[in-house]
Amino acid sequence: MYRKVTKIFTIGRKTLLSSNVKEIVRPMSTRAVIEESKEKWDLYASVLVERLPIVSKSLNPLEREFQDHLWRVEFENSFKSNHELKHERDLLQSELIKKGKMEVDLDDSVSKQTAQDLKDAYLEELKNFQPALRSTADDAANRTASTDRCLEDTLYLIIEESLNKQATQLLPQGPRHDGETMRQAAERILLEKCGSKLEVSFYGNAPCGFYKYKYPIEMRQGSVGAKVFFYRAALNGGKVDTSVVKKFEWLSKPELEQKIKNADYTESIKKFLL
Amino acid sequence: MSLLATFSKLALQSSLRQVSCTAISRLQVSPILYAEPLKKKKKLDPQIIKQREDRRKKKLEKQIRRLEKNARQLKPIEELEVPLTLLDERDKRIRKLEPLSEEEIERRARLTKKWATYKHQEKVSDFQAIDRLLQSQNKALNELRKESEELYQEAIQIDMTLLPAKTCGPVATPPIKNYVSPDGDYHKETKKWD
Numbered sequence: 404m405y406r407k408v409t410k411i412f413t414i415g416r417k418t419l420l421s422s423n424v425k426e427i428v429r430p431m432s433t434r435a436v437i438e439e440s441k442e443k444w445d446l447y448a449s450v451l452v453e454r455l456p457i458v459s460k461s462l463n464p465l466e467r468e469f470q471d472h473l474w475r476v477e478f479e480n481s482f483k484s485n486h487e488l489k490h491e492r493d494l495l496q497s498e499l500i501k502k503g504k505m506e507v508d509l510d511d512s513v514s515k516q517t518a519q520d521l522k523d524a525y526l527e528e529l530k531n532f533q534p535a536l537r538s539t540a541d542d543a544a545n546r547t548a549s550t551d552r553c554l555e556d557t558l559y560l561i562i563e564e565s566l567n568k569q570a571t572q573l574l575p576q577g578p579r580h581d582g583e584t585m586r587q588a589a590e591r592i593l594l595e596k597c598g599s600k601l602e603v604s605f606y607g608n609a610p611c612g613f614y615k616y617k618y619p620i621e622m623r624q625g626s627v628g629a630k631v632f633f634y635r636a637a638l639n640g641g642k643v644d645t646s647v648v649k650k651f652e653w654l655s656k657p658e659l660e661q662k663i664k665n666a667d668y669t670e671s672i673k674k675f676l677l
Numbered sequence: 678m679s680l681l682a683t684f685s686k687l688a689l690q691s692s693l694r695q696v697s698c699t700a701i702s703r704l705q706v707s708p709i710l711y712a713e714p715l716k717k718k719k720k721l722d723p724q725i726i727k728q729r730e731d732r733r734k735k736k737l738e739k740q741i742r743r744l745e746k747n748a749r750q751l752k753p754i755e756e757l758e759v760p761l762t763l764l765d766e767r768d769k770r771i772r773k774l775e776p777l778s779e780e781e782i783e784r785r786a787r788l789t790k791k792w793a794t795y796k797h798q799e800k801v802s803d804f805q806a807i808d809r810l811l812q813s814q815n816k817a818l819n820e821l822r823k824e825s826e827e828l829y830q831e832a833i834q835i836d837m838t839l840l841p842a843k844t845c846g847p848v849a850t851p852p853i854k855n856y857v858s859p860d861g862d863y864h865k866e867t868k869k870w871d
Contacts, residue, residue, distance in 0.1 A: 444824065446824060446828075456847045457847060457848070457851050458847055458848060458849070458850070458851055459846075459847040459848065459849060460847075465791065465792065468788060469792045472785060472788055479772070481772070482763075482767075482771060482772070483769070483770040483771075483772060488769065488770070500679050515748075534849075534850035534853070535850050535851045535852065535853045535854070536850070536851075537850060537851065538760060541850075555847075573839055583831070584828060584831040585821065585828055585831075585832055586712055586831075586832070587776045593690060604678040605836075606839070607839060608831065608832050608833070608834050608835075609814060609817070609818060609833065610813050610814070610817040610818070610821065610830045610832065611810070611813060611817065612813045612814075612817055613816050613817035613820050613821075615815070630820060630824065632817055632820075632821060633817070674809055674810075674812065674813035675804060675809075675810055675813040675814070677810075
């Protein structure tokens, strides 16, 4: 058995090696990757800040139907609990007492709590506690600048900037300075654009998305255009500093697609939005 | 022989000569007993008695402690059995429900099939989403590599601060703002099965 295995390995070695060169494994390619872009591009870093959902998603009709089905099946396959048995015994006792076949023990009946009494007491206690509502006041008023909205969905931060004398909605972005890694650039840009009160945690050193655009010919000063690398970050708390940014919004995915006008930009962004 | 001796006294002639018919003469048989006479009991030192008793007590206590330790340890769930009290009460606890109608069975079968296709769709779209995210990231990394090898190498570095990661998942109702918790101590009564 073993001999056969080694034979296959030695014969098929070449094929194994050649198939190894896939996207997942990044070998140091010996081929000269010196396809230096003869054009000069500015490197920009951008941050996608996500406010993750606070409340679980509500069930759609099929899910609700299946949920009821599962509960019903569980009930049918179950046995009666102690509470249910006690309830049945209480009912029998009250029947007998009505018919006069059993005397009411005055000593016991004062302290005896029927199963129904216990259940009512529990329900009363539950009613006294009011949980918070799943849709908040900000939902009703549709205040897009607050994170307290759409608690079931992920919200993404969109900032309005004036690019090329036009007000555009986009994810906070800015150029990378020399000596910085892309991630450090992203962190700095977030501080500059949104203030220091925002608490985020970045998801690693690698960018999650890419978008490139060329400057209009009048604006080209050395570089042809900009390459934007997007980084993903999760919001832990805090707020956007309103003194630094005037117009910003926290939008869910469908709202975002409507708001951003540039179709190419939206296409690039949608690739890494869940 | 003694008989002979006693009867010879009655005889006129005295003949005290011993006559033996067998070889064995002078054989005497003791009375027939059914047990051995009891041995004398040696008086033990009271200290030694005490020591023996103490040793016995200690052994028993040790065994009791060992058994109790076993009882304190939780049984693995595979070893748990239905308590006998419940088995005895089975008839009382069983639910008597009407048998399901044909339509109901049909409806349930249809619902389960619908659910299976829905869940399958969900799984497929999840995998597609994962693929989409990976593609986007790979493209970004390739473009970064084209731009500058140095930045690319720094981007591939593993971020050690990411793990161990801790999150609290979505809840049914959001936390109440400015909630004043009632006075008193908080005793956690959740059972732990380790």
